Amino acid sequence: MKSLTVKTLFDLKKDDLSLKLLSKKQGLKKEITTPELHRPGLAFSGHFDSFHFERIQMLGELEIKFLKSLTPSKRYDAIKEVLTRFNIPCIIISKGLSPSKELIFLADENNIPILQSRLFTVNLQHHLTNFLQDWFAPAKSIHGTLVDVTGIGVLITGQSGIGKSECALALVSRGHRLVADDVIKIKKKEGIIIGEANKKLGHFMEIRGIGLIDIETMFGIRAIRMQKRIEIQVELIPWRRNMDYERIGLKDRFSRIFDVEIPIIYLPVSPGKSIVDIIEVIVMNHMLKVYGYNAAEIFNERLKKEIERKDKIRTYVETDKE
Amino acid sequence: MISKKIVLSNKLGIHVRPASLIANTASNYKSNFVIRKDDMEINGKSVMGIMMLAAGYMTNLELRVDGVDEEELLREIIALIENKFGEE
Numbered sequence: 001m002k003s004l005t006v007k008t009l010f011d012l013k014k015d016d017l018s019l020k021l022l023s024k025k026q027g028l029k030k031e032i033t034t035p036e037l038h039r040p041g042l043a044f045s046g047h048f049d050s051f052h053f054e055r056i057q058m059l060g061e062l063e064i065k066f067l068k069s070l071t072p073s074k075r076y077d078a079i080k081e082v083l084t085r086f087n088i089p090c091i092i093i094s095k096g097l098s099p100s101k102e103l104i105f106l107a108d109e110n111n112i113p114i115l116q117s118r119l120f121t122v123n124l125q126h127h128l129t130n131f132l133q134d135w136f137a138p139a140k141s142i143h144g145t146l147v148d149v150t151g152i153g154v155l156i157t158g159q160s161g162i163g164k165s166e167c168a169l170a171l172v173s174r175g176h177r178l179v180a181d182d183v184i185k186i187k188k189k190e191g192i193i194i195g196e197a198n199k200k201l202g203h204f205m206e207i208r209g210i211g212l213i214d215i216e217t218m219f220g221i222r223a224i225r226m227q228k229r230i231e232i233q234v235e236l237i238p239w240r241r242n243m244d245y246e247r248i249g250l251k252d253r254f255s256r257i258f259d260v261e262i263p264i265i266y267l268p269v270s271p272g273k274s275i276v277d278i279i280e281v282i283v284m285n286h287m288l289k290v291y292g293y294n295a296a297e298i299f300n301e302r303l304k305k306e307i308e309r310k311d312k313i314r315t316y317v318e319t320d321k322e
Numbered sequence: 323m324i325s326k327k328i329v330l331s332n333k334l335g336i337h338v339r340p341a342s343l344i345a346n347t348a349s350n351y352k353s354n355f356v357i358r359k360d361d362m363e364i365n366g367k368s369v370m371g372i373m374m375l376a377a378g379y380m381t382n383l384e385l386r387v388d389g390v391d392e393e394e395l396l397r398e399i400i401a402l403i404e405n406k407f408g409e410e
Contacts, residue, residue: 141374143365160349160367182370198374206369212338 004032004135006090006113017127018118022093023104027113032056032089035132037125041066043086044078053086056128059093060121067100076102083110090114092128094121138258139187146179146195146228147171149283153179153195153228155262156279158236162269165205167236169213170276177225178215181205186230188258196227232286233262234279239270323388324396332406335378338369340407345369347398353389355399366399 007028010019021028038055041063067075082088083106091107093099096118107114117124144157145164149171156164165181172178180197181204187194197203203215203224216224233255237243254261265282269275285295330336336344348355348367355366359381364371366385377383387396 141362141364143368143371160365182368183364183374200376201374204370212369 002135004132006030006032006115009090009131010115013128013131016131017124020116021113022099022116023112023114024108026111027090027107030089030111030113032132035129035136037129037132039063040082043082046078046081051086053082053088055089056132057088057091058121058125058128059091059097059099061095061097064093064097064099067103072102075100076106079103079106083107083112088112092117092124094119094124134187134189137187137189139185142184142186142257143182144184145181146184146230148177148179148225148228149280150176150287152232152283152286153230154279154283155184155195155230155233156236157233158269159238161208162236162238163275164236165207167275167279169205169207169215171279172215172219172223174276174280175222177223177228178203178205179225179228181215186257188260191260193230193257193260193262194227195230197224199226230257230262232282233264234282235264235266236269236275237266239268239273243268323386324392325384325386326396326400327382327384328400328403330377330379330381330383330403332409333379334409335381336372336375338373340402340409341369341372343402343407344372344399347402348395351389351391351395353387353392353395355395356386358384358386 005028009032010021010028013019034055036052036055037058038052039060039062040051040057043051043053044063044067067079070078079100079102088110090113091099091103092115094117096116099114099116104114119127142157144155145168147154147156147168156167158164168178168181179195183198184195185198186196204212205215206212235255253264253266255264256262263286267275267278288295332340334340345367357364357366357372357375359375359377362375364375366372375381375383385396385399387393387399389395
C-alpha cells in the first residue's frame with residue numbers, strides 16, 4: 001500500500017481543491033494511512049467513543065460555528081483534548097473558513113497540519129474521497145494480456161507460450177486496442193477492476209519468432225489504450241481429450257480478482273481453431289447477455305416448446321378413436 | 323517450492339539481452355518461475371515481464387520456483403546471474 005504524506009496530498013491536489021496551508025510546514029511530514037474522512041464534532045464536545053482519529057479530520061461550517069460558540073477557555077480545552085491525546089494525521093477546513101487561533105496554535109504544538117480549502121464541504125468531501133480511494137486502492141501486477149475488444153476489456157490469461165500475445169496481435173490487426181501485454185497493473189475501484197499499461201515502457205509486445213514490436217508505432221494511436229475496466233477473462237488452455245469445457249453456456253463461471261467476480265471462459269487452443277474470431281464472439285455474447293438476451297436460455301425455451309408441441313401431437317394421434 | 327534472494331552484479335542491469343537469456347532458459351523447464359522486485363511480481367518466463375522490472379546494478383531480487391524440475395531451473399538461473407550474463 002502506498003503511503004501518503006500530507007505534503008504529497010498538498011502538492012498533488014492544491015490546485016484541484018484550492019488548498020492553503022494554515023499551520024507550520026513541520027506538519028506536512030505526517031502520514032495519511034486511510035482513505036476515509038471524519039467530522040470531529042462529537043470529539044470536540046467531549047465524546048470520544050468511536051472517534052476515528054486516524055482519519056483526516058474535516059471541519060465544515062458546523063464544527064467551526066460550534067467552536068466559535070464556546071468561551072475562549074472552554075474552546076482551548078476542547079481543542080487541546082482532541083489534538084494532544086490523539087495522533088491526528090491532518091485537519092482540513094472547507095469553504096475557506098478561518099479557524100480560531102487556538103486551533104492553529106495547538107495544531108502547531110502537536111505538529112498537526114491544517115489545510116484550508118475554498119470548496120464547499122460536500123464538494124471537498126467528494127473530490128478528496130475520490131482521490132484518496134484511488135490512492136489507497138488495492139493494486140498488484142498480474143501476468144496476462146489486456147485488450148479492449150469493441151469496448152469490452154478482455155483479460156487473456158494462460159501459461160507461457162500458449163499464444164496470448166499472438167492472439168492480442170491478431171485482435172489489434174482487426175482494429176481492437178491493446179492495453180497491456182504480459183504485465184498488467186490492476187487496481188480495484190468502486191467495485192470494478194481496472195487494468196493499466198506500464199506507462200514508462202509503453203505498448204510493446206514480444207512475439208516469439210519476431211521479437212519485440214512497438215504496437216503504437218506500428219499500428220498507430222488507435223491501436224492502444226492506457227487503461228480499461230476488465231469485464232471478461234479468457235483463459236487459453238491446451239486442447240486435451242476429455243476436457244471439461246463449456247458446451248452449452250447456461251452456467252456462467254467466474255474468477256475472482258480482489259473480491260470482484262469476473263466471468264471466465266476457458267478456451268481450448270489447437271491448430272485450425274480461430275481463437276480471435278471466438279474471442280470477438282465471446283464479447284458479443286457477453287454484450288447480448290448484458291442487454292438481456294441469453295442465447296442458451298432462448299434456445300432452451302424454443303426446444304422445450306418444440307418437445308411440448310410434438311408431445312401434444314403424439315397424444316392427439318394416439319387418443320384419436322375415429 | 324524454493325525461494326532464493328539474489329543481488330544483481332552486472333553493471334547494465336537486466337536489459338533486453340539478459341532478459342531474453344533468463345526467459346529462454348526458464349522456458350525450457352516445466353516449473354513455474356516468478357521473479358519479485360519490491361512489491362512487483364512477474365512471470366520469469368516472459369521477456370516483457372522481466373524487462374518491466376527495470377532491475378539495475380545491485381538490485382535485490384527474489385526468485386521463486388515451483389514444480390518438478392525446480393532445483394535445476396533455479397540452479398541455471400542463479401548461474402546465469404552470477405555469471406553476469408557473460409557481460410562485465
